[in-house]
Amino acid sequence: MADLNAIKEAVNKGKRKDITGLVQTALDDGADPQVLINEYMIDAMKEVGARFEAKKIFVPEMMMAARTMQTGLDVIKPLLEAQGSQKEVVGTVVIGTVFGDLHDIGKNLVVLMLESSGFAVHNIGENVPPETFVEKARELGADVVGLSSLLTTGDPHVKATVAAIKESDLAGKVKVVCGGAAVTPKFAVETCGADGHATDAVDAVKTIQKLMGLN
Ligand code: B1M
Secondary structure, eight states: OOOHHHHHHHHHHTOHHHHHHHHHHHHHTTOOHHHIIIIIIHHHHHHHHHHHHTTSSOHHHHHHHHHHHHHHHHHHHHHHHHHHHTSOOOEEEEEEEBTTOOOOHHHHHHHHHHHHTTEEEEEOOSSBOHHHHHHHHHHHTOSEEEEEOOOGGGHHHHHHHHHHHHTSTTTTTSEEEEESTTOOHIIIIIITOOSEEESSHHHHHHHHHHHTTOO
């Protein structure tokens, strides 16, 4: 039987070589991919963040943990993608991490969950300036734009991006949803004027479905 705590430990300690086998064994033993992600891998990243904050580890260790998580997610990804390929496209989402921010793991998870729920998702990457969000949303005919922000120094960029969309020809046509550890619902909706906020990848799907009148 797979040792799920070993998955958490591997992410926590950045043991990238071990993660593929551990995740594959867990999946072969019938573990739920969502449980692996939400209850083990994300939990490990929270612990990594806490140890970084406490100066017990530094950027290289944080990077190794991130790479290990990404490698583990690569094993799970085909399972989630297969769920999405069986569904009709229900909407188009353009999503990126705001200017100045290179964090991508959470955003990529949101992409996976949206795709597995039938959305066509265009991931426009990290460190994305406000005008690129607007251009891509227009070009790709987005119903929703998703902003990810992990750094509190990104707050002005979240605000500027929401404003750029709301002041463009897309106003009233495209909904804006913000997420990521640095963004609170109050900041996203009341301060920036976004249409919604999502706490995690599952909530992102629910929030976007609700804004589009799909549930
Ligand atoms: Co960074 N980092 N980091 N980091 N890093 C944080 C965010 C930090 C909180 C750590 C800490 O101090 N506790 C801190 C920010 C503090 C602050 O601003 N208040 C921090 C810092 C300071 C930094 C640097 C400045 C460090 C330095 O260089 N001195 C630097 C900045 C670089 C930059 O971006 N310009 C930096 C660098 C890095 C690494 C490169 C080493 C690496 C990122 C690798 C990568 O992404 N490829 C890294 C990591 C791994 C982290 C932590 C440990 C983990 C982030 C993560 O991947 N979590 C993080 C600590 C933490 O968050 N607790 C930290 C797992 C992921 C699944 O969760 O991203 O929250 P999360 O996504 C969730 C939800 O937030 C939500 O759904 C996701 C899935 O459930 N969500 C959305 C996210 N985006 C959404 C978009 C939506 C909806 C929901 O749109 C619709």
